[in-house]
Amino acid sequence: MPRLPSGREDNSELFERFVHERVPLLLRFLGRLRVHEDDAQDVAQESVARLLRYRDREPPEAWAALLYRIAINVTRDRARRHRHAPPSESSDPEPDAIAAEDSPEQHASDQQALARVRAAILRLPPRCRAIYLMHRIDGLSYPEIALRCGVSTKAVEKHMSHALRELRATREPPGAATP
Amino acid sequence: MTRANDTARQQAADWLARLLATDASERDREAFERWCAESDGNADAYAAVCADHDIARLLADDPMIAAAARKARIAHSGHGRATGIRRYAALAAAALVVVALGAGAWRFYRDSVRTQTLATAVGEQRSVALADGTRLVLDTNTILDTRFGSARELVLRQGRIDVDVARDPRPFSVVSGRGVLRDIGTRFEVERHGEDVAVTLISGAVSVSLPGSADAANEATLAPGQRARFGARGGIVVAQAEAIEDASRWTEGTLIFKQRRLGDLIAEVNRYSTVQLRLADGTLADLRVSGVFHVGDQDSLLEALRMGWSISAKQTSVHEIELSRK
Numbered sequence: 001m002p003r004l005p006s007g008r009e010d011n012s013e014l015f016e017r018f019v020h021e022r023v024p025l026l027l028r029f030l031g032r033l034r035v036h037e038d039d040a041q042d043v044a045q046e047s048v049a050r051l052l053r054y055r056d057r058e059p060p061e062a063w064a065a066l067l068y069r070i071a072i073n074v075t076r077d078r079a080r081r082h083r084h085a086p087p088s089e090s091s092d093p094e095p096d097a098i099a100a101e102d103s104p105e106q107h108a109s110d111q112q113a114l115a116r117v118r119a120a121i122l123r124l125p126p127r128c129r130a131i132y133l134m135h136r137i138d139g140l141s142y143p144e145i146a147l148r149c150g151v152s153t154k155a156v157e158k159h160m161s162h163a164l165r166e167l168r169a170t171r172e173p174p175g176a177a178t179p
Numbered sequence: 180m181t182r183a184n185d186t187a188r189q190q191a192a193d194w195l196a197r198l199l200a201t202d203a204s205e206r207d208r209e210a211f212e213r214w215c216a217e218s219d220g221n222a223d224a225y226a227a228v229c230a231d232h233d234i235a236r237l238l239a240d241d242p243m244i245a246a247a248a249r250k251a252r253i254a255h256s257g258h259g260r261a262t263g264i265r266r267y268a269a270l271a272a273a274a275l276v277v278v279a280l281g282a283g284a285w286r287f288y289r290d291s292v293r294t295q296t297l298a299t300a301v302g303e304q305r306s307v308a309l310a311d312g313t314r315l316v317l318d319t320n321t322i323l324d325t326r327f328g329s330a331r332e333l334v335l336r337q338g339r340i341d342v343d344v345a346r347d348p349r350p351f352s353v354v355s356g357r358g359v360l361r362d363i364g365t366r367f368e369v370e371r372h373g374e375d376v377a378v379t380l381i382s383g384a385v386s387v388s389l390p391g392s393a394d395a396a397n398e399a400t401l402a403p404g405q406r407a408r409f410g411a412r413g414g415i416v417v418a419q420a421e422a423i424e425d426a427s428r429w430t431e432g433t434l435i436f437k438q439r440r441l442g443d444l445i446a447e448v449n450r451y452s453t454v455q456l457r458l459a460d461g462t463l464a465d466l467r468v469s470g471v472f473h474v475g476d477q478d479s480l481l482e483a484l485r486m487g488w489s490i491s492a493k494q495t496s497v498h499e500i501e502l503s504r505k
Binding site for chain 2: 061064066133158160161
């Protein structure tokens with residue numbers, strides 16, 4: 001989520017601290033993904049470099065979730081490039097996940113994905129949609145949303161989860177006209 | 180999509196929702212990592228859900244998404260409204276070109292007038308945040324000038340706008356046709372076709388005046404739910420707007436008609452399309468229709484008219500579709 005430019009200095013310091021804390025944990029995660037020890041350092045470095053592009057776009061609370069995704073994508077990219085392992089059926093199932101990578105602006109040219117996500121958001125039940133947009137567009141945290149909507153933080157998380165699942169759906173929008 | 184993929188997707192969505200929570204703990208992250216490592220499918224499903232979540236951010240400027248976000252903001256602004264506005268200002272700052280101004284520069288800025296023209300094409304809707312935080316939604320085929328200096332002024336040349344005025348010490352006004360609207364912290368809509376102007380107040384208060392008009396009714400103050408109309412001649416006519424909760428639905432791309440003349444419906448939807456609908460038979464215009472229609476979705480409208488009112492459509496040229504009774 002974009003923040004006021006004044007937050008930038010704090011952000012860079014915060015980011016540095018985040019990286020310092022997170023890299024050892026990232027290496028552990030890569031080990032779990034069965035990335036070879038020799039490659040793990042490179043993957044971690046590349047992942048952090050890609051995360052840097054999100055530093056001022058996303059709130060610090062979202063960095064950890066993003067770093068996981070980036071690390072997964074970097075790992076997959078390298079596996080494909082080096083052909084260490086032939087791509088299994090499940091490693092290449094979602095073209096968007098790979099295309100979206102870490103250049104969302106470039107991905108914006110993928111009008112189809114944009115249209116799909118847009119339609120999915122507009123199709124969400126009103127309350128779920130409101131909560132998802134308050135988080136994603138307005139950058140409100142779960143507790144802030146909970147306060148506004150008069151529900152529990154856990155309920156906000158449930159709505160978020162539902163919305164995130166539905167973004168993948170590919171149904172056509174419901175009948176646009178009703179007599 | 181297989182069942183295994185479905186499960187992975189559902190779990191991936193649960194995990195992302197958890198990781199985005201402010202209270203996500205190190206234990207949560209560990210559990211997530213273990214889940215991710217269970218199978219390539221899990222990790223890929225997570226990356227895919229993240230990718231969509233990322234795409235959603237790019238939709239912040241999409242008119243329909245922006246309108247829906249705005250509606251959510253308004254509906255749930257009961258607490259901590261200031262935070263919402265501040266956050267919104269941050270978003271606007273990123274979406275538009277914003278010049279960082281010191282105190283001295285600000286004074287200079289206020290004394291000079293900045294003019295900007297905003298326009299939309301036929302069928303286009305656009306959501307815009309102005310420098311003061313005021314939010315506008317421009318409907319199809321609209322031309323608008325903004326003049327910001329020691330006062331804030333909009334000039335609506337044609338089309339329709341929805342205005343959500345930001346609090347600011349400077350006065351806010353809209354000039355349209357012969358009239359001037361002055362706002363007192365509010366949300367309203369202005370629509371102009373030729374010299375005919377309609378102002379609908381959603382919330383707050385707004386005064387409408389016709390400077391230079393000798394007509395007795397050259398001034399009016401609207402209450403929420405009221406609509407003022409004026410044209411090239413005569414005074415201001417104020418009436419209760421029909422179904423005020425539906426009045427701003429167009430900002431979401433939805434047109435709601437309840438027992439309205441088909442002629443009015445056609446005129447309304449034609450504003451959104453370069454392919455114009457025409458009634459072959461004049462008596463059709465008075466037919467009463469109801470429905471919820473999406474702007475720009477002519478096909479569904481034609482289908483609804485065929486199914487519900489036995490009206491058939493025939494494409495007569497690239498730019499025209501003729502409607503007649505079956």
